[in-house]
Amino acid sequence: MASPFALSLPQPLRQFFSLFPLYTHPPVDSPDKALPVSSPTLWIHVPWSTDADVLSSDVECLKWQAYLALRGLSDISIRWDVSADGALDNRLPNLHIPLKTLSGASQEVKAQDDGEGELLPAHLIPEWVDGRVGALDGLEGYANEAARDESRAWVSLLEGNVHAALMLHQPSSLSFLEIISPYKAKPRSLETVVTQPPAPLFGISSLLPSYGTHVNVEAIEQQYKEAIASLSERLGTDKWFLGSSSPTALDALVFAYLHSILHSKEHTLRFEVTRRVNLVAWERRIQSQVRGAFRSAQPAQPSS
Amino acid sequence: MSESKLSPSLATSRDLVLHIWPKYESVLSFDVTSFAALLYLQLALPGQFSVAYCANPDLSPTGQLPFLTHGLYHASGLGPIVSYVRKLHHARNLDADLNPVHAAQLTAHIAHVEASYGDLINHMLYSLNENWAGVTRPALVSMLPVPQRYYVPARIRNSHKARLQAVDLWDVPEEEEAEAEEERRVVFGKRKKQKLGANAGPLQYKKAFEREKVVEKAKALFDVYDRLLGNHQFFNGSKTPTTLDIIFAAHTHLLLDLRLPDPLVTVTLESYPRLVTHCRTVVSTAFSARAPFPPTIQQSWLSSLRCLFPWARSPTTRRTLSATERSPEAQQLERRYRLWRWGFIAGSVLATTGYLWYGLSLVLVQRGNVVARLGRGTADAVPPALEDDDDDDEDE
Numbered sequence: 001m002a003s004p005f006a007l008s009l010p011q012p013l014r015q016f017f018s019l020f021p022l023y024t025h026p027p028v029d030s031p032d033k034a035l036p037v038s039s040p041t042l043w044i045h046v047p048w049s050t051d052a053d054v055l056s057s058d059v060e061c062l063k064w065q066a067y068l069a070l071r072g073l074s075d076i077s078i079r080w081d082v083s084a085d086g087a088l089d090n091r092l093p094n095l096h097i098p099l100k101t102l103s104g105a106s107q108e109v110k111a112q113d114d115g116e117g118e119l120l121p122a123h124l125i126p127e128w129v130d131g132r133v134g135a136l137d138g139l140e141g142y143a144n145e146a147a148r149d150e151s152r153a154w155v156s157l158l159e160g161n162v163h164a165a166l167m168l169h170q171p172s173s174l175s176f177l178e179i180i181s182p183y184k185a186k187p188r189s190l191e192t193v194v195t196q197p198p199a200p201l202f203g204i205s206s207l208l209p210s211y212g213t214h215v216n217v218e219a220i221e222q223q224y225k226e227a228i229a230s231l232s233e234r235l236g237t238d239k240w241f242l243g244s245s246s247p248t249a250l251d252a253l254v255f256a257y258l259h260s261i262l263h264s265k266e267h268t269l270r271f272e273v274t275r276r277v278n279l280v281a282w283e284r285r286i287q288s289q290v291r292g293a294f295r296s297a298q299p300a301q302p303s304s
Numbered sequence: 305m306s307e308s309k310l311s312p313s314l315a316t317s318r319d320l321v322l323h324i325w326p327k328y329e330s331v332l333s334f335d336v337t338s339f340a341a342l343l344y345l346q347l348a349l350p351g352q353f354s355v356a357y358c359a360n361p362d363l364s365p366t367g368q369l370p371f372l373t374h375g376l377y378h379a380s381g382l383g384p385i386v387s388y389v390r391k392l393h394h395a396r397n398l399d400a401d402l403n404p405v406h407a408a409q410l411t412a413h414i415a416h417v418e419a420s421y422g423d424l425i426n427h428m429l430y431s432l433n434e435n436w437a438g439v440t441r442p443a444l445v446s447m448l449p450v451p452q453r454y455y456v457p458a459r460i461r462n463s464h465k466a467r468l469q470a471v472d473l474w475d476v477p478e479e480e481e482a483e484a485e486e487e488r489r490v491v492f493g494k495r496k497k498q499k500l501g502a503n504a505g506p507l508q509y510k511k512a513f514e515r516e517k518v519v520e521k522a523k524a525l526f527d528v529y530d531r532l533l534g535n536h537q538f539f540n541g542s543k544t545p546t547t548l549d550i551i552f553a554a555h556t557h558l559l560l561d562l563r564l565p566d567p568l569v570t571v572t573l574e575s576y577p578r579l580v581t582h583c584r585t586v587v588s589t590a591f592s593a594r595a596p597f598p599p600t601i602q603q604s605w606l607s608s609l610r611c612l613f614p615w616a617r618s619p620t621t622r623r624t625l626s627a628t629e630r631s632p633e634a635q636q637l638e639r640r641y642r643l644w645r646w647g648f649i650a651g652s653v654l655a656t657t658g659y660l661w662y663g664l665s666l667v668l669v670q671r672g673n674v675v676a677r678l679g680r681g682t683a684d685a686v687p688p689a690l691e692d693d694d695d696d697d698e699d700e
Contacts (some may be wrong), residue, residue: 039670149528160419192470195418196381197463199367204459205360205452209688216366219381226383227415230408241434 036115039077040292041096042068043087046080048263050163054078055287059260061093064122064176066252066286069293071129078294086122095120095128103131109218126249141248151240151250156233157227160255164193165224168217168264190215225272232276247286256284320345321601324370328443330576336425338370340554343590344386345372347545348395349592350595359447361652382418386547406540411533413539413548420475421523421555424569427518428472430464434566449690471611473521475514515568522572530576531585537585545586552579553586587690 007015024123042065045058056078068076087094096117100110120128130136142148167190191197191213201212231254243249248274261273261284273279322345324338333339345353364380366373371380372388379388389395399407429440468474511595529552532539536550545553556579559570574580591597 068400093412147532149531150412152528153409153412155416156419157412157415160415188470189468190465191463194467196421197467199361199364200459200463202363203367205362205456210459210462214367216368216381216384219366219383221381222387223415226411230411231405233408234412236405 005086012175036097037098037117038115039075040101042078043079043082043086043092043094043096044080045089046282047246050080054291054296055259056080056093057263058092059117059163059232059256060091061121062092062259063253064095064125065294066255066290067125067249068129070199070247070252070255070286071131072133074293076294078296091122093122093245095122097127101128101132103128130139141246142250143245145168145242147242150161151248154241154250155253157230158253158257160193160195161220161223161227162261164220165269166257166260166264167193167216168215169264169269189277194220203225221268223245224269228272228276228279232279235278235282237278251286257285259287306423320349320372320374322353322370322372323356323358324361326357326447328562330507331558334443334447335369336422336554336558338569339557340371341370341382341550343388343550343554344382344398344547346590346595346598347398347550348389351598352394354599354601355597356613357513358579360452382470382551398550402546410540410548414551417529417548417551417555420521421552423468423471423516424522425555425558426464427468428564428566428569430461431468431474432564432566432568435564436461438565439562453637457665473518475511491661518568519572522569524575526579530578533578535578538582541640545589549582549586553558553583556580556583557587557597591659 010080042061044056044065045060046051048057049054054065056065065078081276082092082094084090084092096119099105099116099118100112102109102118139145139148140151167188194215198213198215200210201214202210204210240247240303241254242248244251258273258279262280264270322341324333324342325335326333328334331339331340342355358369360371361367366380368380368388370382370385371378372385374388390397399410402410428435430436440461441457444460445453446457465474473525512529529539534541537543538545539552540546540548542549556573559573560580560583564570
């Protein structure tokens with residue numbers, strides 16, 4: 001631009017262009033305004049009963065709720081009027097935080113109070129929590145290295161076998177509006193949770209193109225029963241899982257799954273957990289702690 | 305119905321048949337869960353079962369291999385097979401000397417290995433293009449008969465796509481190759497080379513980054529199990545292989561013995577020598593001199609065209625077993641039954657044709673007059689004797 005060889009606009013053209021814009025419309029006031037965010041808000045799926053409960057009906061949202069509560073945060077508001085395709089990566093939960101709570105915020109940002117916020121996807125929540133409460137050490141809160149290694153195994157047991165059983169018995173309510181709507185939030189399918197890919201419905205060598213999945217229901221239920229039995233055995237009478245002295249991410253995950261199972265409509269799933277008294281008692285104890293950390297930002301009758 | 309006349313030796317041991325994917329080169333079975341099931345049965349029921357190599361997953365009741373048939377009972381999938389074998393009274397319980405807490409931890413570790421290690425192996429076999437084109441696809445093609453070998457391998461590969469995409473291990477670069485092709489078509493002349501050069505750099509960095517991620521995942525997994533193994537021979541310091549040892553060794557065996565052109569995870573694995581020796585120990589314990597390889601029933605896939613149509617199939621029909629496995633009495637019985645069956649069918653076909661022929665000939669004799677009359681026209685009248693006969697016949 002500054003080089004002498006660059007072209008510049010000739011004078012008459014510049015004068016002509018300065019006539020534009022001819023008319024500027026006044027700004028339009030729209031009723032939809034982003035509300036200023038004053039406290040961290042978690043966007044979740046709808047809770048089981050909207051007026052009494054703040055715990056989500058979706059396992060992943062509940063997992064993050066439990067994580068936030070067990071890490072020691074409190075006074076987090078929640079909202080459930082945002083649908084899944086309005087969230088980042090089409091997956092709830094998201095955390096909407098005021099800018100001043102970000103760990104890397106500068107002094108001016110911390111001083112301003114205009115309600116500007118930042119939306120975090122789920123995998124960035126631990127980082128934010130570390131900024132607020134203090135980072136965990138290398139052992140991530142577990143008693144020793146062996147316990148930390150074991151926690152990986154328990155995480156994949158829960159997210160594999162138990163999640164598959166939950167998904168299998170989830171009521172898939174498909175209303176007419178959902179079918180014709182162009183915004184499809186695709187839930188995770190069972191194939192992504194099961195380790196061996198299920199066979200297509202008409203067989204893998206038939207002429208018909210692969211459609212549907214032939215799910216091995218017996219195997220999933222049997223693995224689920226073994227998983228719950230081993231979970232109960234491992235918990236025993238400990239206060240926190242794997243003998244940790246303070247709650248860890250694994251406790252949040254276990255609580256989320258136990259709570260969802262106890263609220264599911266399928267009695268075979270529920271029965272496995274209700275048979276084990278220590279699991280039920282543990283879940284009840286954590287429930288009050290998790291519930292206390294949240295308050296509902298949603299009014300009872302949401303205004304349109 | 306023929307079981308009462310068979311010799312009792314047939315009823316128990318030979319009835320337990322494990323159907324697994326066939327072997328390929330030095331790997332005893334091409335699929336990890338099949339090999340794990342084989343190892344488990346070899347350790348729990350040595351010499352009391354037989355193996356059938358089967359490349360058709362549709363024979364299984366759930367459409368997945370491995371599956372087990374024992375008489376009229378079948379179990380499909382590694383979990384159901386293990387729990388069924390545990391219930392058999394003459395089977396050895398491999399996890400007998402573990403205390404309840406260790407048994408609970410075992411369940412969790414098994415789930416972890418099946419999920420993470422299984423994903424890594426599927427990534428190696430099905431996602432990396434060099435491995436797919438060089439080893440996996442030729443192996444599958446060699447196992448399948450003619451119409452199936454053209455489309456079933458691609459279907460198997462696609463079936464792994466959903467899970468590998470969910471864990472971020474699917475980087476089949478189909479989209480980038482398609483974009484590069486389009487640019488080549490659109491831009492012609494000397495500009496073509498420049499465009500490819502501009503895209504090649506970021507693509508290479510992206511590929512290198514993806515590969516680094518896979519190596520990190522593998523290292524995280526192997527670190528956990530290296531620490532769990534410690535300096536013992538088997539996990540948790542037990543003296544005999546437990547279920548976790550078997551499943552881990554099955555995965556390791558496939559990685560080590562299948563020579564893949566792109567050994568991304570194998571190289572990482574070989575930097576953990578204790579895990580390699582663990583695998584060799586488990587396999588040699590299972591296939592020792594005292595417990596040789598079980599008898600195999602090679603099922604030839606005869607009706608490959610019939611498999612094109614979705615058909616409800618029961619896996620326990622006796623006809624799927626080949627004739628050489630039967631005793632001479634059973635074969636004679638089968639022959640007799642076959643003779644009677646086909647004799648009955650032939651007899652009924654003969655009777656039907658005879659009846660139809662007789663009926664038809666009667667009708668034709670009557671109608672023959674009509675035809676003849678029409679044929680010759682009204683000129684040559686039918687002799688009145690025949691007409692009288694017809695009238696008599698109709699009256700009677």
